[in-house]
Amino acid sequence: MNANFETNDGNARGTSRRAFLATTAAATSFMFLPREVLGRGGAVSPNEKLNIAGVGIGGQGGWDLEKLESENIVALCDVDQAYAAHTFNKYPKAKRYRDFRRMLEEQKDIEAVVVATPDHNHAIVSMAAIKAGKHVYCEKPLTRTVCEARAVAQAARQAKVVTQMGNQGMAFEGNRLINEWLWDGAIGTVREVHVWSDRPTHRGKLPLWWAQGIERPTDTPPVPPTLDWDLWLGPAPWRPYNPAYVPFKWRGWWDFGSGGIGDMGIHNMAPVFSALKLTAPESVQGCSTPVFPETVPSACMVRYYFPAREAMPPLELHWYDGGLLPEPPAELEPNRELDPEDGILFVGDKGKMLVTGWGGQHPRLLPQSLDKSYKRPPKTLPRSIGHHKEWVEACKGRGRPPRSNFDFSGPLTEAVLLGSVCIHNGGGKLLWDSENLRVTNDPDANKLLRYEYRPGWKL
Numbered sequence: 205m206n207a208n209f210e211t212n213d214g215n216a217r218g219t220s221r222r223a224f225l226a227t228t229a230a231a232t233s234f235m236f237l238p239r240e241v242l243g244r245g246g247a248v249s250p251n252e253k254l255n256i257a258g259v260g261i262g263g264q265g266g267w268d269l270e271k272l273e274s275e276n277i278v279a280l281c282d283v284d285q286a287y288a289a290h291t292f293n294k295y296p297k298a299k300r301y302r303d304f305r306r307m308l309e310e311q312k313d314i315e316a317v318v319v320a321t322p323d324h325n326h327a328i329v330s331m332a333a334i335k336a337g338k339h340v341y342c343e344k345p346l347t348r349t350v351c352e353a354r355a356v357a358q359a360a361r362q363a364k365v366v367t368q369m370g371n372q373g374m375a376f377e378g379n380r381l382i383n384e385w386l387w388d389g390a391i392g393t394v395r396e397v398h399v400w401s402d403r404p405t406h407r408g409k410l411p412l413w414w415a416q417g418i419e420r421p422t423d424t425p426p427v428p429p430t431l432d433w434d435l436w437l438g439p440a441p442w443r444p445y446n447p448a449y450v451p452f453k454w455r456g457w458w459d460f461g462s463g464g465i466g467d468m469g470i471h472n473m474a475p476v477f478s479a480l481k482l483t484a485p486e487s488v489q490g491c492s493t494p495v496f497p498e499t500v501p502s503a504c505m506v507r508y509y510f511p512a513r514e515a516m517p518p519l520e521l522h523w524y525d526g527g528l529l530p531e532p533p534a535e536l537e538p539n540r541e542l543d544p545e546d547g548i549l550f551v552g553d554k555g556k557m558l559v560t561g562w563g564g565q566h567p568r569l570l571p572q573s574l575d576k577s578y579k580r581p582p583k584t585l586p587r588s589i590g591h592h593k594e595w596v597e598a599c600k601g602r603g604r605p606p607r608s609n610f611d612f613s614g615p616l617t618e619a620v621l622l623g624s625v626c627i628h629n630g631g632g633k634l635l636w637d638s639e640n641l642r643v644t645n646d647p648d649a650n651k652l653l654r655y656e657y658r659p660g661w662k663l
């Protein structure tokens with residue numbers, strides 16, 4: 205896909221595909237937490253199984269619960285009884301709810317909560333669980349807005365609950381190899397990284413995973429009798445029901461999600477944040493296909509600028525989605541192309557590292573001669589016992605903090621969503637004051653860092 209496309213203001217502009225991306229993150233601190241500081245006393249059930257509740261269980265939430273079946277699934281909550289029927293039926297002993305607030309108020313045996321609702325409800329549900337002293341596993345992105353990500357991460361830290369965000373790639377072996385090889389100097393000093401995903405397309409082609417770059421539907425069909433539409437909307441601005449939003453199609457709508465960058469950006473940027481110890485970006489800049497009032501554009505590029513940190517120099521991180529790709533590196537073997545679905549390219553002064561697969565699964569060095577001659581360093585990072593199991597064991601007070609706990613995933617989410625804000629705002633360069641959570645050169649962009657909840661909802 206050519207990177208010469210319409211900018212957000214509708215004017216044609218040629219833009220180098222080697223332009224745009226990055227993000228922010230905080231390093232995960234590895235420390236052991238005694239059980240007495242985990243939640244309200246941190247006690248687990250007498251049989252040493254964690255009592256887990258699931259909120260939003262029709263899709264990804266049902267898959268998460270399957271990974272947690274070694275524990276007690278004691279409560280299930282979903283606003284669509286038909287969509288979630290397969291999960292309700294799978295755990296017949298679990299109490300059933302539509303409203304998570306009622307669940308948390310009434311059922312006192314819950315010790316941990318899995319949140320897998322659409323993005324716009326992540327912060328509301330996670331914060332309610334944290335305030336109730338429950339450990340929290342929340343799907344990615346951690347929240348829909350930048351300010352929500354900061355608030356949820358701070359609340360979890362203060363409550364001393366165990367947290368994990370659902371970017372499963374943080375448990376991959378490849379993810380750790382990326383860290384170890386870069387820290388060993390495999391490709392020298394890195395000043396440039398390119399990250400991409402084909403979402404919302406399939407390998408750059410139709411059909412789409414979900415719609416982006418479209419207008420809001422005008423028809424108002426009746427709400428299905430099994431769906432509580434008001435609860436589904438939660439804190440988001442009210443609008444009539446339409447099957448254009450549910451199930452899963454919500455991700456391309458500004459009020460509910462953040463498109464490909466909010467979906468796969470979390471997965472594919474996480475290894476970069478971890479390996480290069482990124483903090484908040486100083487600025488972001490972007491371009492895209494036309495931006496619609498209601499929906500994320502069909503494709504975009506975002507460039508993030510990071511300052512020097514520790515012994516590492518400033519960095520430009522470039523994001524591409526919707527079928528856009530960076531220029532293939534000259535060192536790539538003849539007749540071999542970049543994986544159009546997901547990838548990372550680290551550019552060092554002594555070589556390059558190409559990573560294929562979402563979440564940083566398969567790293568190798570370029571040119572091929574470097575990959576063959578490079579002596580791999582010792583494996584110094586602790587290996588994962590499993591993404592979900594990390595969380596369970598830490599909840600029980602007998603494991604390290606999960607690698608994607610909210611101290612890491614909160615800042616990561618802030619940075620990724622700042623790119624979404626940039627695109628939504630028109631793509632112009634935004635100067636970022638992370639400490640005060642504000643854009644310093646564009647007041648309109650600050651309005652997109654948060655949104656006013658509907659009456660009856662609060663964080």
